[in-house]
Amino acid sequence: MRKVVVTLLLPLLLVTGGCWDQREINDLAMVVATAADVVHEAGNEQVRLTLQIANPIALVPGQGGGGGGGGPGAPKAFWTVAGTGRTVRAASLSIVERIPKPIFFGQDRLTLVGERAARLGITPLLDRPLRNRETRRSMYLAIARGEAKRVLEVEMPTFRATGLAISNLFDLEGGRQAIMPVDFGEFAYNLSTGTTSPAAPVVEVVPQTSISAEDRKSLGAVPQAIKVSRVAVFSPGGKLVDFFDEKETLGLMWVLNKIKTREIIVPCPVEGPVEPVVMGLVRSKSRIIVHLEKNGLPSFEVKVRTTCDLWEHFGTHPGLLTPQYYESLERRVNTSIEREIMHTVRKAQSLHADVFGFGEEVKRQHYPEWKRMAQDWPEIFPVVKVTVKAETGFRHRGLSVEPVTARKEHR
Amino acid sequence: MEPGKISERQLAFLMLTVTISTVIFFMPQIAARAVEQDAWLTSVIATVWGLIVAVVIVALARRFPGQTFIEYLPSILGRPLGKLVGLLYAFWFLSVGAFIIREFGMFLNITIMPQTPVMVFVVTITALAFYAVRSGLETWARVNEILLPLILLGVLMVIFLPFEHMDLRRLLPVGVHPLGTMLVSSFTSASWRGEVLLAGMFIPALVSTCHTSRNLALVVIIIGVILAAVEMAVVAVFGGVDAGQLELPVFSLARMISLARIIDRLEAIIVIMWVLGNFIKVCAFLYCSVVATAQVLGFREFQFLLLPVTVLVIALADNVLEDVAEFTDFLSNVWAGYSLLSFEMIVPLLLYLLVLVRPAEKRGAA
Numbered sequence: 024m025r026k027v028v029v030t031l032l033l034p035l036l037l038v039t040g041g042c043w044d045q046r047e048i049n050d051l052a053m054v055v056a057t058a059a060d061v062v063h064e065a066g067n068e069q070v071r072l073t074l075q076i077a078n079p080i081a082l083v084p085g086q087g088g089g090g091g092g093g094g095p096g097a098p099k100a101f102w103t104v105a106g107t108g109r110t111v112r113a114a115s116l117s118i119v120e121r122i123p124k125p126i127f128f129g130q131d132r133l134t135l136v137g138e139r140a141a142r143l144g145i146t147p148l149l150d151r152p153l154r155n156r157e158t159r160r161s162m163y164l165a166i167a168r169g170e171a172k173r174v175l176e177v178e179m180p181t182f183r184a185t186g187l188a189i190s191n192l193f194d195l196e197g198g199r200q201a202i203m204p205v206d207f208g209e210f211a212y213n214l215s216t217g218t219t220s221p222a223a224p225v226v227e228v229v230p231q232t233s234i235s236a237e238d239r240k241s242l243g244a245v246p247q248a249i250k251v252s253r254v255a256v257f258s259p260g261g262k263l264v265d266f267f268d269e270k271e272t273l274g275l276m277w278v279l280n281k282i283k284t285r286e287i288i289v290p291c292p293v294e295g296p297v298e299p300v301v302m303g304l305v306r307s308k309s310r311i312i313v314h315l316e317k318n319g320l321p322s323f324e325v326k327v328r329t330t331c332d333l334w335e336h337f338g339t340h341p342g343l344l345t346p347q348y349y350e351s352l353e354r355r356v357n358t359s360i361e362r363e364i365m366h367t368v369r370k371a372q373s374l375h376a377d378v379f380g381f382g383e384e385v386k387r388q389h390y391p392e393w394k395r396m397a398q399d400w401p402e403i404f405p406v407v408k409v410t411v412k413a414e415t416g417f418r419h420r421g422l423s424v425e426p427v428t429a430r431k432e433h434r
Numbered sequence: 435m436e437p438g439k440i441s442e443r444q445l446a447f448l449m450l451t452v453t454i455s456t457v458i459f460f461m462p463q464i465a466a467r468a469v470e471q472d473a474w475l476t477s478v479i480a481t482v483w484g485l486i487v488a489v490v491i492v493a494l495a496r497r498f499p500g501q502t503f504i505e506y507l508p509s510i511l512g513r514p515l516g517k518l519v520g521l522l523y524a525f526w527f528l529s530v531g532a533f534i535i536r537e538f539g540m541f542l543n544i545t546i547m548p549q550t551p552v553m554v555f556v557v558t559i560t561a562l563a564f565y566a567v568r569s570g571l572e573t574w575a576r577v578n579e580i581l582l583p584l585i586l587l588g589v590l591m592v593i594f595l596p597f598e599h600m601d602l603r604r605l606l607p608v609g610v611h612p613l614g615t616m617l618v619s620s621f622t623s624a625s626w627r628g629e630v631l632l633a634g635m636f637i638p639a640l641v642s643t644c645h646t647s648r649n650l651a652l653v654v655i656i657i658g659v660i661l662a663a664v665e666m667a668v669v670a671v672f673g674g675v676d677a678g679q680l681e682l683p684v685f686s687l688a689r690m691i692s693l694a695r696i697i698d699r700l701e702a703i704i705v706i707m708w709v710l711g712n713f714i715k716v717c718a719f720l721y722c723s724v725v726a727t728a729q730v731l732g733f734r735e736f737q738f739l740l741l742p743v744t745v746l747v748i749a750l751a752d753n754v755l756e757d758v759a760e761f762t763d764f765l766s767n768v769w770a771g772y773s774l775l776s777f778e779m780i781v782p783l784l785l786y787l788l789v790l791v792r793p794a795e796k797r798g799a800a
Binding site: 159208215216390 | 599671673689
């Protein structure tokens with residue numbers, strides 16, 4: 024009897040192998056990056072969504088396709104599809120008709136928004152990714168100079184899918200120089216405050232520079248590459264106002280504590296600007312202190328504490344031995360930081376864009392007064408007094424003391 | 435009536451599971467919508483109301499040893515009124531049980547299984563709870579002893595692991611919202627805490643009762659601390675305003691966890707926690723409504739009522755609060771009045787006052 028039962032149960036093993044709701048990775052169209060543009064089409068404004076979909080077989084160069092740009096027969100690492108519709112979802116539904124696999128947004132690392140769409144207002148474009156249960160708030164957000172679609176269509180020599188390349192850049196290089204990664208969570212938080220102007224990094228398509236003349240001849244057109252630098256500044260209501268240049272972005276990153284590492288080039292205390300010294304930032308921490316003035320307006324004191332190493336001394340003179348030299352360097356670094364931040368403050372004030380979250384700080388530190396001025400904050404922000412105080416601590420000068428030629432002058 | 439016996443620790447664990455398993459899901463949204471970054475303060479204030487419920491329910495039980503809440507109602511209020519109130523309580527257990535089951539299905543629909551009909555979740559969890567309750571109080575109280583540590587571990591992970599995304603300055607300024615708004619919000623928060631009222635149905639099954647009031651007070655305080663921590667974490671990650679715009683802030687919080695790209699995509703933990711906690715909670719409410727019904731109607735046994743009540747609760751769950759907007763609206767506007775400010779705190783408090791005022795009559799009736 025038992026044998027009979029066991030025999031009858033055995034075929035059940037055949038159906039225990041899988042999960043009912045399984046979705047195999049090869050069966051999915053895995054979106055790694057999304058680009059949203061707003062285009063004028065058929066008489067009205069339409070959302071054009073471009074999806075960069077990874078090809079799992081050829082995601083990594085050197086595998087399957089066999090390195091480089093791949094021969095004509097090699098599988099492409101990714102493909103882009105675009106669709107238009109009245110809303111973001113409508114646009115992605117129009118793509119469904121042309122893709123043989125279900126679209127999966129769970130690995131979407133980056134959303135790009137085109138310049139025009141950002142100027143018209145970014146909030147409606149953010150609703151779908153924030154509401155959907157596949158996409159994540161830790162997804163990066165970036166603004167494309169011009170059309171966002173073009174960025175995703177660039178084929179990179181190294182990391183062939185631009186979406187992955189940009190998100191990797193943010194992961195690894197975020198906080199270096201003017202690369203300021205911003206994710207959905209942070210952008211949404213700033214929008215939710217109603218007073219802070221959100222900022223998002225800018226991506227643009229540039230001609231590739233590492234191409235020799237012969238290559239250019241054989242390739243025909245100049246291959247394109249992408250560049251991530253600087254930020255786009257939005258109004259508190261989510262409309263793109265203006266772009267910060269590199270210097271302004273760096274100033275902003277001090278205040279937002281976004282800088283991980285960077286160099287600060289200061290004139291040498293002995294020889295002046297002809298022999299610049301490169302100071303390397305190890306860490307920095309800023310905070311904003313709000314004071315209330317007699318006239319009822321707040322004033323802001325931005326305090327930045329940094330630790331620096333000496334990275335490079337571009338010169339020949341001696342004198343790097345004494346503590347006084349470094350005290351002087353510290354003062355120069357302080358001045359440089361203070362100037363950078365003040366530069367950005369003036370720009371932000373001229374744009375009426377509180378990118379630093381000064382309003383939030385008033386709310387946190389002086390709530391009763393904030394309630395009085397919250398309504399008029401866009402008018403108050405441009406006239407508030409801001410002071411910056413930087414305090415730099417020097418740590419070490421690397422593996423050398425002075426330039427190799429320095430001792431000769433003492434002989 | 436209840437043949438099984440449970441220990442004091444089992445009761446405390448049971449009450450912990452019952453009170454924590456649903457509050458941390460919608461409550462942060464409701465609190466943040468009302469008082470933004472002060473959300474955590476409301477759960478601190480709510481501890482006071484929770485403590486009142488816990489102390490009163492144990493004090494009442496001490497006056498009537500060996501009797502459940504439903505059994506001593508007639509002794510305090512007189513037979514007709516006592517039976518009527520008992521019936522209301524039986525319905526309260528039933529309806530809240532139905533809300534929980536429905537909420538469970540809705541949560542799974544929102545988060546991981548959008549296509550599955552809600553009745554699949556409703557029927558499966560109720561069938562499971564039916565099986566557990568039929569196996570006896572001792573059985574599922576012990577199951578809960580195993581599940582609670584897992585549930586708490588899940589909650590703690592969700593509180594601490596998104597630390598990379600936290601900015602504690604978002605909790606400032608503290609306590610700037612009007613006291614009235616915070617009190618109203620604390621009533622909602624305490625409505626879940628007030629479910630320690632269910633202890634009134636379990637106290638007769640206890641082996642000993644020396645530490646019951648201390649234990650229940652601790653339960654209320656522990657939940658208060660956990661809930662405050664959850665709400666602080668939510669506000670630190672999303673900010674006070676944005677937290678109120680999230681349907682399930684804790685689920686969104688779990689989605690933020692990404693430690694060195696290794697510990698990643700942990701929201702499944704939240705779902706498991708939710709399923710386990712809800713299972714025990716449904717058991718508790720199902721058990722209470724069955725026992726209460728039997729006792730109001732004067733039956734000596736309650737097992738035979740289990741099947742009809744289970745069917746009834748499924749039917750009810752199918753028909754209440756059919757969409758999420760109705761549900762959050764109910765939770766933020768009605769729930770406090772339906773639970774804390776009537777069944778959970780005010781009625782037991784009045785009963786206790788009556789007992790204090792008329793001690794002689796109580797003895798006579800008992």
